[in-house]
Amino acid sequence: xxxxxPLAVGLALTLVLFSSASFAGSRNxxxxxxxxxxxxxxxxxxxxxxxxxxxxxxxxxxxxxxxxSSPTEELLVNGGYVMMYDHDLRxxxxxxxxxxxxxxxxxxxxxxxxxxxxxxRIEKNATRLSDYKEPIYDQGxxxxxxxxxxxxxxxxxxxxxxxxxxxxxxxxxxxxxSLEGLMRQWAYTYQSIYIISGAxxxxxxxxxxxIDEETTKMxxxxxxxxxxxxxxxxxxxxxxxxxGTFSSIVFMLPNNNQKHGAKWAEAKGYVxxxxxxxxxxxxxxDIHLLPNVDRANLHDSVIAEWDFQKGARNMEYSCK
Numbered sequence: 272x273x274x275x276x277p278l279a280v281g282l283a284l285t286l287v288l289f290s291s292a293s294f295a296g297s298r299n300x301x302x303x304x305x306x307x308x309x310x311x312x313x314x315x316x317x318x319x320x321x322x323x324x325x326x327x328x329x330x331x332x333x334x335x336x337x338x339x340s341s342p343t344e345e346l347l348v349n350g351g352y353v354m355m356y357d358h359d360l361r362x363x364x365x366x367x368x369x370x371x372x373x374x375x376x377x378x379x380x381x382x383x384x385x386x387x388x389x390x391x392r393i394e395k396n397a398t399r400l401s402d403y404k405e406p407i408y409d410q411g412x413x414x415x416x417x418x419x420x421x422x423x424x425x426x427x428x429x430x431x432x433x434x435x436x437x438x439x440x441x442x443x444x445x446x447x448x449s450l451e452g453l454m455r456q457w458a459y460t461y462q463s464i465y466i467i468s469g470a471x472x473x474x475x476x477x478x479x480x481x482i483d484e485e486t487t488k489m490x491x492x493x494x495x496x497x498x499x500x501x502x503x504x505x506x507x508x509x510x511x512x513x514x515g516t517f518s519s520i521v522f523m524l525p526n527n528n529q530k531h532g533a534k535w536a537e538a539k540g541y542v543x544x545x546x547x548x549x550x551x552x553x554x555x556x557d558i559h560l561l562p563n564v565d566r567a568n569l570h571d572s573v574i575a576e577w578d579f580q581k582g583a584r585n586m587e588y589s590c591k
Contacts, residue, residue: 300386300427308427309391315348316392322348329353329369332509333563335467337364338553339480347392347433351425352414354434358396359483360499362436364558365469366413375458377421384416386427387435398432404492408500411438413468415451418458436470437489437500439528445587446531446545449538450506450522452583457508460578465509470501471523471556480557501526505552507560508577518570519561520577523547528590535582543579548572 300308315321325348326334335355337344343358352368387410389397403410413436416429438447457464472481481502488496505523512518522545531541549571553560561569570576 295380295382297383297385300384300430304384304423304427305386305388308386308424309388311424312349312391312428312431315350325350326353329367329465331369331563332465332561335365335367335469335558335560336562338557338559341483343396343483345393347390349425349428349431349434351419351422351428352434354413356390356393356433357483358393360472360486361396361398361402361497362470362499362501363413363433364556365467366434367465367467368414368418369463369465370418370454370458371463372459374418374421375455378417378419381420381426383420384423384427386430388431390431390433393433398435398498400432401493402489402491402495402498403432403435403437405489406492407439408437408489409440409443410435411443411447411504413470414466417451418455436504437498438504439526440590441528441530441587442504442524442526444589445533445585446524446538446542447504448585448587449535449542449583452585453542453579453581454506454508456581456583457510457578461510463510467505467507467560469505469507469556469558471503471505471552472499472501473555474502476502478555480555503555505547505556507549507552509561509564512570516568516570517564518573518576519549520572520574521547521549521552523552523555530587530590533585533588535584538585539579539582542582543574546572546574 345356347354347356354363354366356363416426419425419429472486474487486499489498489500503525507521509519524545532538
């Protein structure tokens with residue numbers, strides 16, 4: 272049996288999970304808050320025991336690893352999530368977090384606190400704010416801030432640029448946002464889930480990961496081309512069943528600007544069409560996910576095992 276965070280009981284879990292966001296405000300972090308967030312990240316980096324504890328919390332199924340050997344990948348451990356940063360691509364290949372009903376209840380109604388900044392742990396090849404000053408892409412969260420609002424430092428540390436990835440506007444504010452909302456609902460429905468959000472680099476769609484030097488680059492207003500642009504994004508959700516088996520579901524979405532409807536009733540059909548098997552995703556991304564899971568005990572992308580009735584609206588209408 273997987274261990275999980277204590278689960279909230281009683282009235283806290285009767286909250287209307289998606290309407291609560293409408294009552295929250297938005298502000299920018301202060302310099303003092305940014306400094307405190309950076310100090311927290313550096314403290315984790317220097318504490319081996321704490322790092323291992325956090326990794327085990329968010330990745331009990333093992334740390335995903337690339338099937339293409341690369342010396343430029345670095346595991347970065349945050350309090351609320353863990354990610355694999357690639358120094359050549361200047362973005363992360365994936366970002367993973369454990370999400371519970373308690374986390375969801377604790378985040379309800381709290382403000383969004385924007386705190387975009389470079390990752391203080393990356394001395395060379397760090398993504399800069401200037402890299403995202405360009406006209407096409409959104410700074411898309413891999414692990415979303417709205418799922419980390421129960422702990423303030425974890426929330427503002429979702430804004431380090433190592434957790435950002437260049438997403439087309441209609442994806443980031445559209446079905447990606449709807450999926451984030453759906454997974455917050457699933458935290459309430461299933462009490463405890465594990466989520467991995469990641470990027471695929473296969474611009475020529477040949478089913479093989481592009482080599483880093485040949486990936487599409489985002490062109491910043493200053494003329495620099497530092498950050499690689501994924502061809503696709505994915506989300507993998509895993510939960511443990513009562514009989515000790517596991518259920519997983521995979522969504523793989525092209526990084527394009529197509530709109531699929533702002534209401535969940537409109538977007539739901541498209542979301543269901545993006546479901547893939549774990550093996551299909553692993554082949555395309557050249558990655559091994561859930562390395563410690565016996566696949567014989569894994570129900571892989573069985574749509575009927577997941578509740579798609581309640582999803583979230585998105586904001587694709589704000590895109591041109």
